[in-house]
Amino acid sequence: MSTSGKRGMLGLALVIPSFLILFVVVILPILYAVRESLIDQNSGEFGLGNYIRLFTDPAMRKNITYTLNVTIVSTLLSLLISYSMAVYLRFSTSWMARWINRLYFVPMFVPGVIATYGLITLYGNHGWMVRLLLLLGIDSFPKIIYDYNGLVLANLWFNIPFATMLLSSALAAVPNSVIESARDAGANIWQLFFRFILPLSYKTMWVAITFIFMGIIGSFTAPFLIGANSPQVLGVAMQQVFSNYQETHTSSAMAVFMFLLCSVMGYFYIRTMGKDADV
Amino acid sequence: MVQAQRKMQTQVGTAEQGDTEAQLSIRNLSKIFKTGDGVTDISLDVQPGEMVTLLGPSGCGKTTVLRSIGGFLEPDSGDILIRGRSVLNLPPEKRPTAMVFQSYNLWPHMTVQDNLAFGLKIRKRKKVEIERSVTEALELVQLSGAARKYPGELSGGQQQRVALARALLLQPDVLLLDEPFSALDAKLRMEMREELREIQTKTGMTMVFVTHDQEEALSISDRIVVMHAGKIEQLSTPQDIYDRPGSLFVASFIGRINLMRSISDGQHIAVGSKVVQQDGSTSIPAGACTLAVRPEDLYLTGEPDSLEGTIRQVMVLGHYAEVSIHCEQEHLKMFVPREQAAELHSGQAVKVGFHKFTAFSEVSS
Numbered sequence: 212m213s214t215s216g217k218r219g220m221l222g223l224a225l226v227i228p229s230f231l232i233l234f235v236v237v238i239l240p241i242l243y244a245v246r247e248s249l250i251d252q253n254s255g256e257f258g259l260g261n262y263i264r265l266f267t268d269p270a271m272r273k274n275i276t277y278t279l280n281v282t283i284v285s286t287l288l289s290l291l292i293s294y295s296m297a298v299y300l301r302f303s304t305s306w307m308a309r310w311i312n313r314l315y316f317v318p319m320f321v322p323g324v325i326a327t328y329g330l331i332t333l334y335g336n337h338g339w340m341v342r343l344l345l346l347l348g349i350d351s352f353p354k355i356i357y358d359y360n361g362l363v364l365a366n367l368w369f370n371i372p373f374a375t376m377l378l379s380s381a382l383a384a385v386p387n388s389v390i391e392s393a394r395d396a397g398a399n400i401w402q403l404f405f406r407f408i409l410p411l412s413y414k415t416m417w418v419a420i421t422f423i424f425m426g427i428i429g430s431f432t433a434p435f436l437i438g439a440n441s442p443q444v445l446g447v448a449m450q451q452v453f454s455n456y457q458e459t460h461t462s463s464a465m466a467v468f469m470f471l472l473c474s475v476m477g478y479f480y481i482r483t484m485g486k487d488a489d490v
Numbered sequence: 491m492v493q494a495q496r497k498m499q500t501q502v503g504t505a506e507q508g509d510t511e512a513q514l515s516i517r518n519l520s521k522i523f524k525t526g527d528g529v530t531d532i533s534l535d536v537q538p539g540e541m542v543t544l545l546g547p548s549g550c551g552k553t554t555v556l557r558s559i560g561g562f563l564e565p566d567s568g569d570i571l572i573r574g575r576s577v578l579n580l581p582p583e584k585r586p587t588a589m590v591f592q593s594y595n596l597w598p599h600m601t602v603q604d605n606l607a608f609g610l611k612i613r614k615r616k617k618v619e620i621e622r623s624v625t626e627a628l629e630l631v632q633l634s635g636a637a638r639k640y641p642g643e644l645s646g647g648q649q650q651r652v653a654l655a656r657a658l659l660l661q662p663d664v665l666l667l668d669e670p671f672s673a674l675d676a677k678l679r680m681e682m683r684e685e686l687r688e689i690q691t692k693t694g695m696t697m698v699f700v701t702h703d704q705e706e707a708l709s710i711s712d713r714i715v716v717m718h719a720g721k722i723e724q725l726s727t728p729q730d731i732y733d734r735p736g737s738l739f740v741a742s743f744i745g746r747i748n749l750m751r752s753i754s755d756g757q758h759i760a761v762g763s764k765v766v767q768q769d770g771s772t773s774i775p776a777g778a779c780t781l782a783v784r785p786e787d788l789y790l791t792g793e794p795d796s797l798e799g800t801i802r803q804v805m806v807l808g809h810y811a812e813v814s815i816h817c818e819q820e821h822l823k824m825f826v827p828r829e830q831a832a833e834l835h836s837g838q839a840v841k842v843g844f845h846k847f848t849a850f851s852e853v854s855s
Contacts, residue, residue, distance in 0.1 A: 386593075386594035388591035388592070388593065388594045388595060389594055389595075389596075389597055389598070391560075391562055391582065391589070391591070392589065392591060392595055392596075392597075392653075392656075393597065393608075394581070394582040394583045395560065395582050395583070395587070395588055395589045395657075395660075396583075396588070396608055396609035396612065396656070396660060397583045397584075397609055397612045397613065397660070398583060398608075398612060399583060402612065406608075407597065407599075410599045411598070411599055
């Protein structure tokens with residue numbers, strides 16, 4: 212055998228263990244779930260019955276649109292807030308910025324369940340906010356917990372710190388002289404943002420969007436504890452179908468659908484990364 | 491023609507400042523940082539078409555002055571005027587200055603073409619005009635083929651050339667250069683110096699150049715501002731600064747120099763066994779002083795009134811040799827031609843003389 216052939220075999224041998232592990236713990240379960248989802252829950256026949264019901268059942272359709280709604284709105288809000296915060300932290304030298312810089316990632320160290328109960332305590336029907344406002348003579352408070360608003364709020368709490376951290380490091384990588392030479396050339400604050408800061412950090416922005424989106428669309432803890440009974444997000448609905456109704460095939464179909472949604476996101480992510488690699 | 495004109499302006503600038511309107515005028519500029527570093531009471535006039543270099547060790551405040559001119563730092567007090575008008579209240583984007591930074595000058599997400607055109611587009615120039623200006627600017631810095639490349643595809647020297655072209659395209663009243671060549675290797679640095687000087691002659695642009703490299707400053711400047719610990723130590727032409735350093739700091743910072751402990755009686759200065767007459771221009775009061783002599787001003791001699799010493803080392807450096815001499819408690823360095831160096835060896839007793847020197851009283855410093 213030639214030397215290059217031997218080297219090729221060695222390379223293959225080195226890759227095989229990790230590939231096998233990946234195959235057993237990731238690829239096989241996915242294939243298994245896809246097969247499960249294709250077995251009709253009612254008739255037991257092979258086909259698209261589960262999927263047809265997923266998109267025709269009114270309650271389920273409502274769950275899907277609700278999930279997409281919560282996910283997209285939360286993702287965009289998280290991104291908007293973290294991006295503004297990252298820009299502020301990058302360019303401000305005030306004491307306020309210094310304190311935010313020290314504190315903003317604290318939520319990442321609070322376990323999800325505890326944070327969710329914290330939200331309930333703070334914004335619930337008899338929570339601190341309500342009582343505080345009552346002391347001030349205000350008797351009305353919007354419904355936050357067990358509602359759409361509460362879900363979005365929880366998502367913001369969970370996703371802003373991480374996204375801010377990502378974007379902060381991207382903005383920190385933009386050298387001062389790039390910003391200063393742009394101003395020197397005559398760029399005003401808007402041109403500075405849209406022609407320099409945004410293009411130089413949009414790749415990381417896509418990373419942030421992808422992670423936030425995937426995190427939210429598959430979230431369970433917060434929606435389970437503070438979401439409404441109907442409509443539900445897909446994560447909670449799936450758990451119910453799986454555990455309460457014990458419909459393995461239906462829940463598999465839901466899981467595969469969620470996986471496809473994430474794949475769309477992944478596709479855009481990879482395409483963005485690839486585009487810049489060409490340059 | 492341009493050169494002659496600039497020379498004239500330079501002379502006017504040094505001889506009788508204030509008669510012509512300075513292109514750039516810094517008046518009593520002070521800026522102290524929280525750390526205590528900074529500059530105090532800097533005043534400087536730069537004439538049109540002049541290249542003035544701010545020279546000093548790191549931390550001396552030269553970059554602070556430059557960034558204040560560019561608008562990236564707000565001075566605590568003082569004023570900065572460009573063509574007679576204060577620019578202190580203008581942000582960088584409104585100032586008639588352009589800056590070339592030490593590194594990371596170019597915008598990595600734009601092609602060279604777009605990097606160069608950006609400033610002109612903002613100024614709403616016509617497309618044809620932009621195209622022509624960019625082509626001309628690239629020709630000026632000898633990078634005509636690079637328009638479509640991204641900064642990442644250029645070498646360090648090419649990047650700095652593009653940065654220079656971009657700054658020139660803005661047609662600033664004053665071009666500011668913040669150690670633009672210090673990240674380049676020695677050979678390239680020399681080439682860029684020559685090129686910059688050539689471009690300056692061609693365009694007649696007023697430039698303020700910051701560097702910590704005294705050789706660079708000596709070679710390209712019309713005038714040099716030597717800075718030390720936030721203050722101007724000396725402001726003069728390169729020749730003058732080299733020949734007549736105004737302070738011990740300038741003497742030791744610019745070029746190589748031998749410093750000898752000596753004693754003055756008011757009219758004569760005694761260094762070891764040699765006594766020299768003070769010239770009329772600078773009078774050193776009686777007491778301890780330091781005598782500074784350039785290595786090239788020392789010579790081997792048989793004169794009776796000279797310093798006696800022993801050679802410690804002879805190093806041949808190409809066409810000349812550097813000789814270290816232990817001489818009456820001082821270590822001196824001098825240059826001798828290579829032929830003469832062949833007859834010298836370590837341990838040999840020699841006599842050293844000099845005529846040109848500068849003396850600094852230790853009483854005042």
